[in-house]
Amino acid sequence: MSVEQYWMGKGLDLDGLWRDFDSGSGYEQKVAASPLHLLRLTFDDHPLRLPLFDLEVLFKTVKGTFHDVKAECLTREAYDRAAPISLHRVDRGSGVFEFLAQFDPLMTWVVALGAAATWYRTSLAAGQELDETRLAFIRTNFPNASTSDVQAYMKAWTTFGRRRVLQQLIGQHLGRVEVSKALHSPPELPTMVDMKVVVALGQHGTDA
Numbered sequence: 001m002s003v004e005q006y007w008m009g010k011g012l013d014l015d016g017l018w019r020d021f022d023s024g025s026g027y028e029q030k031v032a033a034s035p036l037h038l039l040r041l042t043f044d045d046h047p048l049r050l051p052l053f054d055l056e057v058l059f060k061t062v063k064g065t066f067h068d069v070k071a072e073c074l075t076r077e078a079y080d081r082a083a084p085i086s087l088h089r090v091d092r093g094s095g096v097f098e099f100l101a102q103f104d105p106l107m108t109w110v111v112a113l114g115a116a117a118t119w120y121r122t123s124l125a126a127g128q129e130l131d132e133t134r135l136a137f138i139r140t141n142f143p144n145a146s147t148s149d150v151q152a153y154m155k156a157w158t159t160f161g162r163r164r165v166l167q168q169l170i171g172q173h174l175g176r177v178e179v180s181k182a183l184h185s186p187p188e189l190p191t192m193v194d195m196k197v198v199v200a201l202g203q204h205g206t207d208a
Contacts, residue, residue, distance in 0.1 A: 031100070035183050036102060038099070041177055043097070044175040062085060063087075065109065069156055074152050082102055088184075108152045108153055113169070113170070114195075115163060116166035116170060
């Protein structure tokens with residue numbers, strides 16, 4: 001995508017875009033049939049008087065890295081079962097972006113985000129202790145997470161190759177990452193779990 005395409009819409013393949021949309025009923029059905037959790041990202045620099053300049057880049061970074069985490073960290077069978085992440089809501093002027101996704105790939109993505117936020121750690125022993133704390137946090141707040149899924153979480157934490165892209169996402173004043181404790185079930189208001197123990201944005205910053 002060129003600068004003009006991003007900022008002006010110049011030269012976009014709109015016919016192709018609509019063809020892709022019209023061909024996506026299978027993805028819609030897969031998402032609709034999946035048990036979904038709510039992901040809430042809160043960015044601290046979205047003034048009400050200005051347009052959402054970063055909507056496209058934030059949305060596509062989440063969508064693209066979510067796919068890449070699945071492809072790199074999940075088994076082939078788990079990848080085939082996993083639905084794509086979907087944008088659920090953007091609250092105007094609040095910096096709140098909400099997405100819907102299945103729990104296991106979602107938590108794997110959150111762990112990869114945490115790795116991007118804290119990758120500059122220098123003490124291996126301290127890092128291992130911190131990893132154990134984060135995994136204990138996940139198990140306590142999301143007791144349905146299976147033992148086999150921990151392998152995907154740890155792979156996302158140690159080897160996921162798109163850390164610098166996720167660091168770009170964090171650099172857009174990402175202040176909070178939350179995941180719903182239970183499945184998304186409107187009109188009930190979800191109980192959100194702050195993933196600060198996993199992501200540790202405020203404690204560690206965003207340096208590589």
